[in-house]
Amino acid sequence: MxxxxxxxxxxxxxxxxxxxxxxxxxxxxxYARQPLPEAVKALESDDLVEVTQEPWLAFAPKHVAPHTGLIFYPGGRIDPRGYAPLMRAIASEGYLVVVPQMPLNIAALRPNIADEIIVGYPEMSRWVIGGHSVGGTMAAQYVYTHRDAIDGLAIWASYPADNADLSDSDLPVVSIYGSHDPRVNSASVTERQHLLPADARYVRIDGGDHHQFGSYEIDPRDHYATISRGLQHEQIIRATLGLLRAVSDTE
Missing domain, CATH: 1.20.5 (Single alpha-helices involved in coiled-coils or other helix-helix interfaces)
Known part of the structure; x- marks a missing residue:
């Protein structure tokens, strides 16, 4: 032609x-929001924590053989490495932490990946699952459909979907949120309290925002926090460790 x-x-x-x-x-x-330099640094193994990146990003304590693990679902469009500083700090206290890579960096596209992680670590006797933002919603969804597989739930700046009502569960739950989060604030958390157990623990971080639940790049226009990232991280780690210790103490 x-x-x-x-x-x-x-x-x-x-x-x-x-x-x-x-x-x-x-x-x-x-596309995924990339880790900040301090998050990349936290990916290096040292005398306290062994870090591996295959088949999942995992942090394991070197000084003790862990029996309780945390599976953590990243927020939407966030590189899993962006949570490395927090996960490393949790692992250093004696817990295995696993952060899976999600298809297209969206947890909703593979909400049951925890199945594979649990099978991959048969030495763990107890599992807590958690997540940030949409990752937290998917973690709650996993608990709803796998109640016998999980021993605790930690949701960061998130809440369950309406079709994942956990109010009748006796599962230990901690819900952590920032007062300056325009997406998940006190009002939205209160509005959905009926979806969590009555004895769920709520931790409000005064001055904290949505993006400081990790260490990844953001648009400056999305920054609402009035406290430092480090101070927000300290409170997140403390509250999450409280749940892990409570779960471990029931062994």
Missing amino acids: NLSPRKQIWLFGLLLLVAVLGLLGIRWAT
């Missing part, structure tokens, strides 16, 4: 446009 020069130019332009849109689509689909 012979095309005129004008049609050849038009066809080339169309193909180029399709290629550019395809590349932009791939970039959008695989």
Whole structure:
């Protein structure tokens, strides 16, 4: 088929446009907020914590053989490594911590990956599952459908979906949120308290926001916190360790 020069130019332009849109689509689909330098540093093993990145990002204490593990689902579009400083601190207290990579960095696309993690660590006698933002919602969903597999739930800046009512569960739960989080604030947490057990523990971090639940890049316009990242992390770690210790003490 012979095309005129004008049609050849038009066809080339169309193909180029399709290629550019395809590349932009791939970039959008695989986009994730990248870890900050301190998070990358926390991926290095030392005398206290062994860090591995295959098949999942995992932090294991070196000074003790852990019997309780934490499976943590990342927030949407967040690189799992962005939680490394917090997970490392938790692991250093004697717990295995596993943070899986989600398809397209969205936990909702693989909410049952905890099944594989539990099978992968048969030496663990107890499991707590948790997550940040949509990861926390998916963690609660997993508990709802796998009640016998999980011993505790830690949700960070999140809450269960309406179809994951855990109010009749005797599972230990901690819900941690920031007072300056425009997405998950005191009002939204209170509105959904009926979905969690009556004795669930709620930890409000005064001055904390949504993004300081990790250590990853954000748009400065999304920064609402009035406290430092380090101070917010200290409170998150303390509250999460409280749940892990409570679960471990029931062994």
